[in-house]
Amino acid sequence: MTLAGPTVADRSLATDVAELYERTRARMGDEDLEHIRTVAAYSQAIKKCSRELLQQGGSADAMRRGVVLYALHSLLEFSELGHNILHGSYDHLSNCGEFHSDRWVWDFNIDPHEWKVMHHQNHHPFTNITDKDHDLGYSIVRLQPGQDWYAHHVVQLALIAPALLSSMSYYMGVYTAMSAARTEGRKVLRPSTFPATSNIIAQHASRDYVREPFAAGPRLLHTALGNALGATLGHMAVFFLVALEHHAPNVELFHDPGPGETPDQYYERQIRGTTNFERSERFDNWLQFILADVDFPNPPDFRIFYGGLDTHLEHHLFPDLPPNRQREIQDDVRDLCARHGLPYNTYPINTYIPLAFRKLGILALPMGEREVRNPLRLLRAPIDAVRRLAYGVRFQRNPYEPYLEAPKFFDAKAKVIRTRREARGQAHTFRIAKPAGWDDITWDAGAFLSVRVPVRDETLVRQYSLVRDSVDSDVFEICVKRVEDGRVSNHLNDALRSGKRIMLVGPPTSDGPFVMKDLPERPLFIAGGVGITPIISMIRKIAREAPDTDAVLLYFNRDEHSIVFDDEIRQLTEQTNLRVEHFCDVAPRSRDHLRQGRISVNLLREFVPDLADRDVYVCAPGVVVDLARDFCTELGLPADRFHTESFSPPALVRPAEGADDRYRVRFRRSDTDIEIDGCTTLLEAARSAGVTVPSGCERGLCRACVSPKLRGITQLESDGAQLARITVCNSLPRSDIELDL
Ligand code: FES
Known part of the structure; x- marks a missing residue:
C-alpha cells in the first residue's frame, strides 16, 4: 500500500517499522540490563530517602521533599521499570533474572497480571478505538468528547475535587481489576474480581499507614500524611501522563476497523492515536533539585522518570523495546512519520494538565464534540439531550446523534x-x-x-x-x-x-512545469509584484550554479514603492550575468533604473528581441500571465518553453461515460451514505451529504482535503496502487467507497 498526499515514502509503513525494530532490537544486550538494574536500585534509594525525610525530617521543607520523592519513586516504579518490564522488554535476554515480565513485582497499587491483561490485550491492539480500548480515559473515565457518555461518568467530577484525589491510588487498581475481569470474560462486580488488588492495597496501606508511621515514633502523623500525599501525587502523575498520551487534542479516536485492518493501517492508527509529551524544563529542574537529596552515585538520565511515556509514540510502534532504546530512535521515528506523511504528535505537558481537569469536569456531562466547544448547543437540542441521558443511564450505546463528529486533518x-x-x-x-x-x-x-x-x-x-x-x-x-x-x-x-x-499542509510541493530542476540555457523571467518570489529563488540557483547564464528579468510593479527584494535583485545582478528591466504602472519619480510601462508585444520585442529562443518563466497575477502567454506565442515562442506558476494544475477530467455509473460513498464517522455517479468527486459527495472537509485549491494540489480512505478504488488508483489517504477534491469513484470522515 502506498500513501497519498504528503508522503515521500517508497516502501510501506509496516516494512519501515519492521526494519527499524529489527535494527534496534539487534543492538540490545548487557548494556540494557545494566541500565534497568541501575534504575531499580535508584528507585529503592529514592524511596529510602523519602522515608528518612518523612520519619526524621522535622521541618515542613523535609516533609515536602519526602512527599515529592515518594511520588517520584511511584512514577519510576510504573514507568521506566514496571510498564516496560511487564511488556517483556528484557524477556529474550537469557540473563534477565528478576526483570522478566512473569517475575517482576512492582511497588504500585495495581496487580501486574491484571495490568498486563488490560494493557496488552485491550489497549495496544485497540489503541484509541472507542469501546475496545480499556486504557485510562476510556470506559470508567471519559476524556474524549467522541466517547459515549454513561451515567457513571458523573463520578469523574470527584477526580477534580482535591479532597477526593487521595482515592486515586486505589481507584486505578480497582479499575484495572474490573477491566481484566471483563477482558477474560469473568463477571465484573463479583468478590472474585478483587482479591489480588485488595491484597496489594492492604500491603501498601499497612506499610504506609501502620509500619512506617509507628516506626517514626513522635512523627507518626507526619509520616502517615506524607505517605498518603506521596502515593496520591505519584498516581496522579501517572494518570496525567497516560491520559495525555492518548487524549491530548492532537490525537484521534477511531471506530473499530474490524479484522480487515491492514498492517499499514494498524501502524497509522497507532501513530495518529498517540502523542509524546513535551517536558517542562522548569518543572524538571525543580525535581532535579529535590533529587539532590538522594544518595546515589551517578544517577541515570532524568528522563527515566518518564520511562517511555515521553516516547509513547515510539512505544506504540515497538511495545517491547525498552525505554532507553525508544529514546535512542526518536529521530528515526520522526523521519519515518515525515516520510509517510503522518503526524509526529507532541503536546506540552504544561498545557495539558489544566486542559485535562477541564475535560474531566465538562465530559462528566453528556457533551459531544460539538457541545464541548459550545455547551449551550446541548440545551438547544433538548430531545437529543434527553436521548443521551436515557441511553447513558441505561449503560447502552447511544444509537442516535453520534458523539464522534470529525476526523483530524494532518497539519x-x-x-x-x-x-x-x-x-x-x-x-x-x-x-x-x-x-x-x-x-x-x-x-x-x-x-x-x-x-x-x-x-x-x-x-x-x-x-x-x-x-x-x-x-x-x-x-x-x-x-x-x-x-x-x-x-x-x-x-x-x-x-x-x-x-x-x-x-x-504537508511539505512543499516541488513538482510541476514551473519548478526549475535543471538550469535552462537562456531563461527569461517575467515577474509581476510578489510573483518575484519563486523567480528570485531561480535566480539564486543560477548565481550558485552557473552565474554566466544569459538571463533576463522583466519585473512589473504598480509603483516604485511596490518593488519587493529590490536590494537582493541588485546584489544578484552583480554576482551574475543577469540583466534586469524594471517597469512601473505609474511614472517613477526618483529612480532612474525604473521605466514606466506595462507588458505588451512591443515591450517584449524591444527588451527581449531573442525571446523566441529562450525559456520563459512567468509568475504574476492571472491577467498578466494570460497576456504574456499570448504575446510570447505571437513572438514565436514554442508552447512547451512557456512555464508559469498559476497554482492551478490541469482541471479535473470527468469521463463522460461515468455519468451512468452509480457508486455508494459511506462516511463512517459521520454515519451517513450517499449515492453518486462516476463524474462526481468525493468532495462534492461529502458536501452533498453534509460532511465537512477542509479544502483549498480543489484540484488536488494543496493537500488540504487529504482524507483517510478505508475501502474502495478511485480513478487515482487506476494503476493498481491502493492509496490509504486521498485528495478527495479530485477523486472520482471507481467502486463503492468508504471514507473515515
Ligand atoms: S488538494 Fe487542495 S482541496 Fe484538495
Whole structure:
C-alpha cells in the first residue's frame, strides 16, 4: 500500500517499522540490563530517602521533599521499570533474572497480571478505538468528547475535587481489576474480581499507614500524611501522563476497523492515536533539585522518570523495546512519520494538565464534540439531550446523534523564526522553521508551500512560493504581499510575527512545469509584484550554479514603492550575468533604473528581441500571465518553453461515460451514505451529504482535503496502487467507497 498526499515514502509503513525494530532490537544486550538494574536500585534509594525525610525530617521543607520523592519513586516504579518490564522488554535476554515480565513485582497499587491483561490485550491492539480500548480515559473515565457518555461518568467530577484525589491510588487498581475481569470474560462486580488488588492495597496501606508511621515514633502523623500525599501525587502523575498520551487534542479516536485492518493501517492508527509529551524544563529542574537529596552515585538520565511515556509514540510502534532504546530512535521515528506523511504528535505537558481537569469536569456531562466547544448547543437540542441521558443511564450505546463528529486533518505546526517588512510594509517575508521530522525534506527553486490559516470563522488554505530552494536554506521562506480583499494575505501581514506558529499542509510541493530542476540555457523571467518570489529563488540557483547564464528579468510593479527584494535583485545582478528591466504602472519619480510601462508585444520585442529562443518563466497575477502567454506565442515562442506558476494544475477530467455509473460513498464517522455517479468527486459527495472537509485549491494540489480512505478504488488508483489517504477534491469513484470522515 502506498500513501497519498504528503508522503515521500517508497516502501510501506509496516516494512519501515519492521526494519527499524529489527535494527534496534539487534543492538540490545548487557548494556540494557545494566541500565534497568541501575534504575531499580535508584528507585529503592529514592524511596529510602523519602522515608528518612518523612520519619526524621522535622521541618515542613523535609516533609515536602519526602512527599515529592515518594511520588517520584511511584512514577519510576510504573514507568521506566514496571510498564516496560511487564511488556517483556528484557524477556529474550537469557540473563534477565528478576526483570522478566512473569517475575517482576512492582511497588504500585495495581496487580501486574491484571495490568498486563488490560494493557496488552485491550489497549495496544485497540489503541484509541472507542469501546475496545480499556486504557485510562476510556470506559470508567471519559476524556474524549467522541466517547459515549454513561451515567457513571458523573463520578469523574470527584477526580477534580482535591479532597477526593487521595482515592486515586486505589481507584486505578480497582479499575484495572474490573477491566481484566471483563477482558477474560469473568463477571465484573463479583468478590472474585478483587482479591489480588485488595491484597496489594492492604500491603501498601499497612506499610504506609501502620509500619512506617509507628516506626517514626513522635512523627507518626507526619509520616502517615506524607505517605498518603506521596502515593496520591505519584498516581496522579501517572494518570496525567497516560491520559495525555492518548487524549491530548492532537490525537484521534477511531471506530473499530474490524479484522480487515491492514498492517499499514494498524501502524497509522497507532501513530495518529498517540502523542509524546513535551517536558517542562522548569518543572524538571525543580525535581532535579529535590533529587539532590538522594544518595546515589551517578544517577541515570532524568528522563527515566518518564520511562517511555515521553516516547509513547515510539512505544506504540515497538511495545517491547525498552525505554532507553525508544529514546535512542526518536529521530528515526520522526523521519519515518515525515516520510509517510503522518503526524509526529507532541503536546506540552504544561498545557495539558489544566486542559485535562477541564475535560474531566465538562465530559462528566453528556457533551459531544460539538457541545464541548459550545455547551449551550446541548440545551438547544433538548430531545437529543434527553436521548443521551436515557441511553447513558441505561449503560447502552447511544444509537442516535453520534458523539464522534470529525476526523483530524494532518497539519504540521511550524514556528515563525523571523519576519521582515518589505516594500514599505506592503509585504512581509516570513522565515519558518521546519517542523520536527522534516529534516530530510528538500525542494527545488519554484516550489511552493500550502498553509492553513484560520480567519474569523473559516479555515482557509493558500499556497505561497518559497523564496529559496533547500540547497540555499534549511528553513522555509515565503513572501506574502497585501492585496485588496485578500483575507489570508492581509491576515498574515497583520498578525503573523516571530515566535508564532503557522499550520503547514504537508511539505512543499516541488513538482510541476514551473519548478526549475535543471538550469535552462537562456531563461527569461517575467515577474509581476510578489510573483518575484519563486523567480528570485531561480535566480539564486543560477548565481550558485552557473552565474554566466544569459538571463533576463522583466519585473512589473504598480509603483516604485511596490518593488519587493529590490536590494537582493541588485546584489544578484552583480554576482551574475543577469540583466534586469524594471517597469512601473505609474511614472517613477526618483529612480532612474525604473521605466514606466506595462507588458505588451512591443515591450517584449524591444527588451527581449531573442525571446523566441529562450525559456520563459512567468509568475504574476492571472491577467498578466494570460497576456504574456499570448504575446510570447505571437513572438514565436514554442508552447512547451512557456512555464508559469498559476497554482492551478490541469482541471479535473470527468469521463463522460461515468455519468451512468452509480457508486455508494459511506462516511463512517459521520454515519451517513450517499449515492453518486462516476463524474462526481468525493468532495462534492461529502458536501452533498453534509460532511465537512477542509479544502483549498480543489484540484488536488494543496493537500488540504487529504482524507483517510478505508475501502474502495478511485480513478487515482487506476494503476493498481491502493492509496490509504486521498485528495478527495479530485477523486472520482471507481467502486463503492468508504471514507473515515
Ligand atoms: S488538494 Fe487542495 S482541496 Fe484538495
